[in-house]
Amino acid sequence: MTTSPQGHPQRWLILGVICLAQLTVLLDNTVLNVAIPSLTRELDARTSDIQWMINAYSLVQSGLLLTAGSAADRYGRKKMLLAGLVLFGVGSLVAGLADSTGQLIAARAGMGVGGALLATTTLAVVVQIFDETERVKAIGLWATVNSLGFAAGPLIGGVMLDHFWWGAIFLINIPVAVIGLIAVVALVPESRNPQGDRPDLLGALLSTIGMTGIVYAIISGPDEGWTSGPTLVSAAIGVVVMAVFVTWELRIPHPMLDMHFFRNRRFTGAVAGAILVAFGMAGSLFLLTQHLQFVLGYGPLEAGLRTAPFALTIVALNLTGTGARLLPRLGTPLTIASGMTCLAAGLAAVAVSGGDGYGGMLAGLIIMGVGVAFAMPAMANAVMSAIPPEKAGVGAGVNGTLNEFGLGLGVAVLGAVLNSRFAALVAVAAGSLPEALAVAGSARERARITDAFASGLETSQLVGALAVLLGGLVAAALLRRAERAESEVAVA
DSSP: OOOBTTBOTTHHHHHHHHHHHHHHHHHHHHGGGGGHHHHHHHSOOOHHHHHHHHHHHHHHHHHHHHHHHHHHHHHOHHHHHHHHHHHHHHHHHHHHTOOSHHHHHHHHHHHHHHHHHHHHHHHHHHHHHBOHHHHHHHHHHHHHHHHHHHHHHHHHHHHHHHHSOTTHHHHTHHHHHHHHHHHHHHHOOOOOOTTOOOOOHHHHHHHHHHHHHHHHHHHHHHHHOTTSHHHHHHHHHHHHHHHHHHHHHHHSSSOSSOGGGGGOHHHHHHHHHHHHHHHHHHHHHHHHHHIIIIISOOOHHHHHHHHHHHHHHHHHHHHTTHHHHHHHHHOHHHHHHHHHHHHHHHHHHHHHHGGGOHHHHHHHHHHHHHHHHHHHHHHHHHHHHTSOGGGHHHHHHHHHHHHHHHHHHHHHHHHHHHHHHHHHHOOSOOSSHHHHHHTOOSHHHHHHHHHHHHHHHHHHHHHHHHHHHHHHHHHHHHHHHHHHHHHHHHHO
């Protein structure tokens, strides 16, 4: 293929194509939530069925990220991108036409396989077609699509359900997949690992089982209880199998994931930061939606619209290239530290002023958006830069896995802080605010319970802010030490 000194001559058009594919994958992480009443009514779905419809997609996708990235490196990123689009499109067709809960759960699992291939190959292709001078801006735009998909899923799902039946939220993926297939065939160059390492089949199996076990424990913990049998067994299996995976990868000559990457301080610092940015994003939005509905009294759609400034701020800053221009001036450590400090400050602002109304919360959401817009692209670039280009697929798998882990950890940890604080302040035995209000005997008692819940929200948000701030400082320090070590080696 013919390329310019700056990268592939059609790199920006290719970026648009893969971002469209990435957006579709991300929307399906959240779009199903708004269809729960329709599914319950039309498919006679039970609560456990609904949970599996939602979780089958994220569970399969998360468990296969490392394996999908390794397959893309070995067999070709373009091939895996095409395979991901086909699987995602077929799964969407089956899901849209499903007439039973079992069919829909199976279709969602198939979509998860396609989603894992798309999530890893899109970022790997970005690394391949852009040089270092433009890569940060390109990753910033790619990260913008992540934030947009995370926030827009419920809104798009609500609009579709107002005009069509529930299956339309899946069938809308099919024309996007077809357009993506045509564009990928015509535009995207093929790339693979030129060394042609032998496939690490046992490593792929171990990583899939281990990650699936850990992710399942994170997903099921809030509903089934963190000390319940299924949660503990799943977590134990995941941790043990991942330990075996690490041992195996250290011993074989051609590992799927080279564990020596973790000796690289640049990689380790970016890993720590990536987990905590996802932790802060997911945990804060999990708490904010409850704050807006239970404390401030907004409906679901109103609450969703009032969280939109967070995503819109990220989109605006990354589309204008603000973060990409800031990175060369400040350097990676300071950019990440500044971004995570803003994210922590926004979380603290929401915690302190959110109880007074939406005005203080709005300011906090915008500050949080500024922080994510600065920190997320810089960390994704740091992760990918620390991994050899021929391992770009594995690098994208690591980045996606960290994001999923951070998202689940944020909801789990901050949710646990909220529950423990709420339980300590309220004598009523109840698992949620609505349950506590239902058994309250008077208006004064209900007001006291609501105040206790608001206090629990404030405490958990402040804990999240502190964790993000400390994580940002640690990540920046590790990255700074890595840069000093590299400069000393270069001088020597």
